[in-house]
Amino acid sequence: MDQSSLRIDNVSMTFSLPGGNSIEALKDVSLGLSAGELLSVLGPSGCGKTTLLNIIAGFLAPTAGKIVLNSHEVTGPDPERGMVFQRGALFEWMSVRKNVGFGPAMKGVPAKEIRSRVDELLEIVGLHEFGDKAIYELSGGMQQRVALARCLANDPDVILMDEPLGALDALTREKMQSLILKIWKNTGKTVILITHSVEEALLLGQRLLVMAPRPGRIHKEYKLPFAEMGVNTDLRDVKKHPDYGKKREEILSMIWEMEEEIMGRKE
Ligand SMILES: Nc1ncnc2c1ncn2[C@@H]1O[C@H](COP(=O)(O)OP(=O)(O)OP(=O)(O)O)[C@@H](O)[C@H]1O
Numbered sequence: 001m002d003q004s005s006l007r008i009d010n011v012s013m014t015f016s017l018p019g020g021n022s023i024e025a026l027k028d029v030s031l032g033l034s035a036g037e038l039l040s041v042l043g044p045s046g047c048g049k050t051t052l053l054n055i056i057a058g059f060l061a062p063t064a065g066k067i068v069l070n071s072h073e074v075t076g077p078d079p080e081r082g083m084v085f086q087r088g089a090l091f092e093w094m095s096v097r098k099n100v101g102f103g104p105a106m107k108g109v110p111a112k113e114i115r116s117r118v119d120e121l122l123e124i125v126g127l128h129e130f131g132d133k134a135i136y137e138l139s140g141g142m143q144q145r146v147a148l149a150r151c152l153a154n155d156p157d158v159i160l161m162d163e164p165l166g167a168l169d170a171l172t173r174e175k176m177q178s179l180i181l182k183i184w185k186n187t188g189k190t191v192i193l194i195t196h197s198v199e200e201a202l203l204l205g206q207r208l209l210v211m212a213p214r215p216g217r218i219h220k221e222y223k224l225p226f227a228e229m230g231v232n233t234d235l236r237d238v239k240k241h242p243d244y245g246k247k248r249e250e251i252l253s254m255i256w257e258m259e260e261e262i263m264g265r266k267e
Helices: 049-057 096-100 102-106 111-124 140-153 170-187 198-203 226-232 242-262
Strands: 006-016 022-033 038-042 064-069 081-084 158-162 190-194 207-212 217-223
Touching: 006 049, 022 049, 022 064, 022 217, 038 049, 038 198, 049 081, 049 158, 049 190, 081 140, 096 102, 096 111, 096 140, 102 111, 102 140, 111 140, 140 170, 170 190, 170 198, 170 226, 198 226, 198 242, 207 242, 217 242
Parallel strands: 038 190, 038 207, 081 158, 158 190
Antiparallel strands: 006 022, 006 064, 207 217
8 A cells, every 4th residue: 555545443432421321423444545545435424434534534532442544653633634514514604715724824835825726716616706605604615615626725635525415406516516526637636435325435536435333333344436427428328328227226225224223123
């Protein structure tokens, strides 16, 4: 594996609960990602997706194992790992420009340099005419474009996304999926994206991880061609690929079975 790789090394996370009980949110999760890979993560509620992302982000320390990025161990948050949340992580009262330029401004990058970087990023995410608007004036889709641009402004090695499109309507979501693919291809960033949508995980995962709960673990991994296809092709056409439908059914049944088990309807 190359230098700029991400390694999840036997990571376990046990949460202690009041009353002496505990939850194994993750058990012995191991995975390696090369620079520039795009990974989507799916799984029933409670299988540890967000916990895993938070550990990679450095917001949580695992109870066992470690995360290694570019040959050093992750011990806390760092701009080398950027996060895009479902919503609510922007500064509502600030302009789009101020939000996107926030990271570089904190680092003391000169104003002129920030301005040109922000212009470039707003162009990439299709918001060049909205730089002076306040966040609360924008639609949900536009706000997620700002969140993406703000993350890119820090030039992270790894972009972590927790259900970034979960709050958007279907059409906006589809446009954003295309945008994420373009950004991934053009920037060469490593991207990890959590989603509850099987379709989205198929389209936005060069590699797709299905996780299982109790304890949270990797259940199955797929290597898929659809993300590469979607960079230059309409996503609706990608969905017509016969393999796409097959994989969709397979994964839906897999997750359905896990959920049945969780609900105790299956022996
Ligand atoms: N801070 C915490 N304290 C106690 N238990 C926690 C904590 N955070 C997560 N858990 C538990 O760990 C397990 C995994 O949670 P996590 O949020 O990572 O799952 P998820 O797959 O992201 O779920 P969802 O799809 O519903 O967002 C769940 O059983 C959850 O209740």
